Amino acid sequence: MNEKKIMNQTIEKMLVHASVRDFKAEPLPAQTKDLLLKAAQSGASSNFIQAYSIIEVADVNLRREIAKISGSDAYVNQTGVFYVFVADWYRQAQILRAENKDVKALRNMEALTVAIVDTTIAAQNMTVAAESMGLGICYIGGIRNDTSKVAELLNLPELTLPLFGLTIGLPNSRNEVKPRLPKANILSVNGYNHESLTDLSTYNEQTAEYYANRSHHQKSTNWSQEMSDFLTNPRREDLTDFLKKQGFTLD
């Protein structure tokens, strides 16, 4: 059995994923959004907790404020729809409190972890569904540049974390697919391969070529260099304080 024989339309679309940062200003039809939501909700959920909420930011001014925080103005303001995905234990808190039970189980690191995983599964399902319809997407992690402000703007209750935005629309232009890390760097068998980074030189050549020749924002760099530059200083150092304010004890 070769790759051609097991290939299908779903996987074909996945393999050409590239984030879109240039959309037509055409709002998605309600039916399309309904189907995207159903796809998101169809994902697996740890012990069926469904620990996420999705907020459609339709108001133009509100969206502009969140776009500004995220530093992604162009493709958050001009798009088909913009969602904020929220890791969310507030529902369960209400259920427990209605029974006079302690909500301690919702506060620890494990609880936060499963909510982040649940939320991401839903978002990635929505992503794949959107791309299967010919739409483009971009995750907007930049909303965490000021998590407190985003939480305030969206009126978020305790035990929630605005994890990322997701902008979805008809692509105006598409970016080239970025070359991924070699299989040997990602996959190992029966244990972690501590030697997997001994040679990134081929990958750095590939990525240097990609960065030098892509249609937009060409630059002279490679993957290792990008990582080194990007990780010089810790990012978003207020996240722990925000989480504690939201009631996550992280213990």
Place this chain on the structure above:
Amino acid sequence: MNEKKIMNQTIEKMLVHASVRDFKAEPLPAQTKDLLLKAAQSGASSNFIQAYSIIEVADVNLRREIAKISGSDAYVNQTGVFYVFVADWYRQAQILRAENKDVKALRNMEALTVAIVDTTIAAQNMTVAAESMGLGICYIGGIRNDTSKVAELLNLPELTLPLFGLTIGLPNSRNEVKPRLPKANILSVNGYNHESLTDLSTYNEQTAEYYANRSHHQKSTNWSQEMSDFLTNPRREDLTDFLKKQGFTLD
């Protein structure tokens, strides 16, 4: 435009997702696994960090040990392939250290969060790809029942977290699709809907019917009751200690 017109094969498959816990003991062909890995790697990645590793647990004894920890013996031991997905900053740590740079940026809560998101995007892409081929999957969060032991068994380095397992194979039997929370509970517009939980009664009726009538493990309960029972006590309280041992400061 109605739902039928925008429906496609990709979304059709997503909407009937149910975790599979009963597989045929037929190892997946190498080409299938290669394609699943490519699909996983094709997902979006925050600032292209690709902060995950995937470990195929092929050794029968090793798999048995991890299955026992996870409490999912049947469908981890008898399956097509079993992977452990690892949130992983170790690659970047090596790059930074080769340049005598501090790895502080890899240790905080933000860094851990993006690695968990990246890892989950990859896993959900693999999931959708597997299901598009007619395979079944089950996430195995149970590996976090003893994260330290799993890390030891898989020889994991610092700045890694074994996040979950993913078991993939040909289904022997399939479960019914669980009814998801009503749209009004998941989706809101322009801000969090604090009233969204005022009426879970219809959903609790739906889920009571599901639990009472499903093919396996029938029980008398509903969603709120399940959540209340499940969340009586905090789970996996050693996760923070494990993360700190791994070098995550969570600050």
